[in-house]
Amino acid sequence: MDEKIKHFSLAEEVYHRLLDRIIKGKLKEGEKLSEENICGIFGVSRTPAREALMMLCRDKLVKRIPRRGCFVSKFDSEEISSLFECRGMLECLILEQGFENIHRDELLELKTDLEKSKNKNRKQSLEVDEKLHELVIESSPNKHLQEITRQIIRQIKPLRSWRTFSSDDLEKIDSERLDIINALLANEKKKAVRLLHEHIIQGSNQLKLKT
Amino acid sequence: MDEKIKHFSLAEEVYHRLLDRIIKGKLKEGEKLSEENICGIFGVSRTPAREALMMLCRDKLVKRIPRRGCFVSKFDSEEISSLFECRGMLECLILEQGFENIHRDELLELKTDLEKSKNKNRKQSLEVDEKLHELVIESSPNKHLQEITRQIIRQIKPLRSWRTFSSDDLEKIDSERLDIINALLANEKKKAVRLLHEHIIQGSNQLKLKT
DNA sequence: ACGCTGTAAATTGTATACAATATACAAAAC
DNA sequence: GTTTTGTATATTGTATACAATTTACAGCGT
Numbered sequence A, B: 001m002d003e004k005i006k007h008f009s010l011a012e013e014v015y016h017r018l019l020d021r022i023i024k025g026k027l028k029e030g031e032k033l034s035e036e037n038i039c040g041i042f043g044v045s046r047t048p049a050r051e052a053l054m055m056l057c058r059d060k061l062v063k064r065i066p067r068r069g070c071f072v073s074k075f076d077s078e079e080i081s082s083l084f085e086c087r088g089m090l091e092c093l094i095l096e097q098g099f100e101n102i103h104r105d106e107l108l109e110l111k112t113d114l115e116k117s118k119n120k121n122r123k124q125s126l127e128v129d130e131k132l133h134e135l136v137i138e139s140s141p142n143k144h145l146q147e148i149t150r151q152i153i154r155q156i157k158p159l160r161s162w163r164t165f166s167s168d169d170l171e172k173i174d175s176e177r178l179d180i181i182n183a184l185l186a187n188e189k190k191k192a193v194r195l196l197h198e199h200i201i202q203g204s205n206q207l208k209l210k211t
Numbered sequence C: 001a002c003g004c005t006g007t008a009a010a011t012t013g014t015a016t017a018c019a020a021t022a023t024a025c026a027a028a029a030c
Numbered sequence D: 001g002t003t004t005t006g007t008a009t010a011t012t013g014t015a016t017a018c019a020a021t022t023t024a025c026a027g028c029g030t
Helices: A010-023 A035-042 A046-058 A077-101 A104-117 A122-138 A143-161 A167-185 A189-210 B010-023 B035-042 B046-058 B077-101 B104-117 B122-138 B143-161 B167-185 B189-210
Strands: A062-065 A069-072 B062-065 B069-072
Touching: A010 A035, A010 A046, A010 A143, A035 A046, A046 A062, A046 A069, A046 B046, A077 A122, A077 A143, A077 A189, A077 B077, A077 B143, A104 A122, A104 A167, A122 A143, A122 A167, A143 B077, A143 B143, A167 A189, B010 B035, B010 B046, B010 B143, B035 B046, B046 B062, B046 B069, B077 B122, B077 B143, B077 B189, B104 B122, B104 B167, B122 B143, B122 B167, B167 B189
Parallel strands: none
Antiparallel strands: A062 A069, B062 B069
8 A cells, every 4th residue: 555655765665664564553662673674674775774764763753772773762651641742732722823724624524534434443533533633733824833743743653553442442532523523613712622632631641551 | 163072973973063054054045965075075975974964854954855965945934934933832832831940040140141241242142042942941841842842943043144133133132032031030921921922023023134 | 049859977876895883692700 | 600701793884886867068950
């Protein structure tokens, strides 16, 4: 499925494929990523392998220790809190300012998707989640604020795969999302911001239970 | 002056020296940074030169166009506004939450520095500015929010060197800073936040005049 | 004079070879 | 048995060689 995307360079291709593995949890936190290994897996030389690792370091998904190598980033409970709090602050800041810019039609579409995905597979649920937050982010007129918010979310992504959710959890999360969408549709700004914040912190708490 | 710092690798050393040149405006916006040139200047091979360029891309100070090379980032008037607005939002968000955490003693020290640097050289003025904003940033209990705020500021740094300020401008900026410090010392939170925001937007406007 | 085309030069992307350092493990000292 | 130390191995950091692509420019035609 990644095959369709044509990359400019091998480095980019290796980067995207490693990124995918990290996000999907196939590479676990703390795992060593040696350059030779990557060369072997993807059939490239060390140069693009190294560059791919540097890009993952930029995303904070990999940590490089000089002369010792690269490791999939590890997050303790405190850092998870910190990341989600930061995300919460940014998204709420955006929503407070961009509330009026959210398109009702996309919101309604999302609501339909959400109702369809209810009681369905987890993948669809994640897609709806991403769309909802992306809709919020896009409401900001400030591209840089958008970018750093996406950056924080990218950092959080792998965490979700390291945790399995109960169907109860999933249902609760879905209903939180529905509430947010409804508040947005009803033009209830303050409520929407509050719910969005609670939803994000809630996500943090569920992840921390596992750790 | 950079010589004192011992770096782990050549790549890091080249990175820091290029960074310095960009921030000081010795490398102008849009300028081509070919790998061979960098090799020649710093006496290293292409590998560390390339890696240094990648690090500058991470900082958004350099833009890489595939198969065409790297160029010092260029900012149009709109992007400058956007960057400063983003910075303003982040610093104000931090100050609103971290107001109580700002140390009075460091603030008083800074005030002394500011009064000493008044009517002195521009370099000292810049140092006071950095300290003030760093003091605000450190007041946030959230390390990630701190980091992304510093990231935005780093992106803005070169802009200042591309503009020469009149002594009137400098005096005005200094007085703005003093007002902020006084508001912080007087525990006038709302006023401090408002002044901080105005100060940052003011900085943006002064830069845009040139562009 | 202007624009097109093709070839040569220059530059980036990739692979590989070499150097410096860290890791692992075995032997010796306690 | 534990710790230390030295050597071999493995891995990262750096340099260089090769491939692919872009850029520059001369030559040609109109």
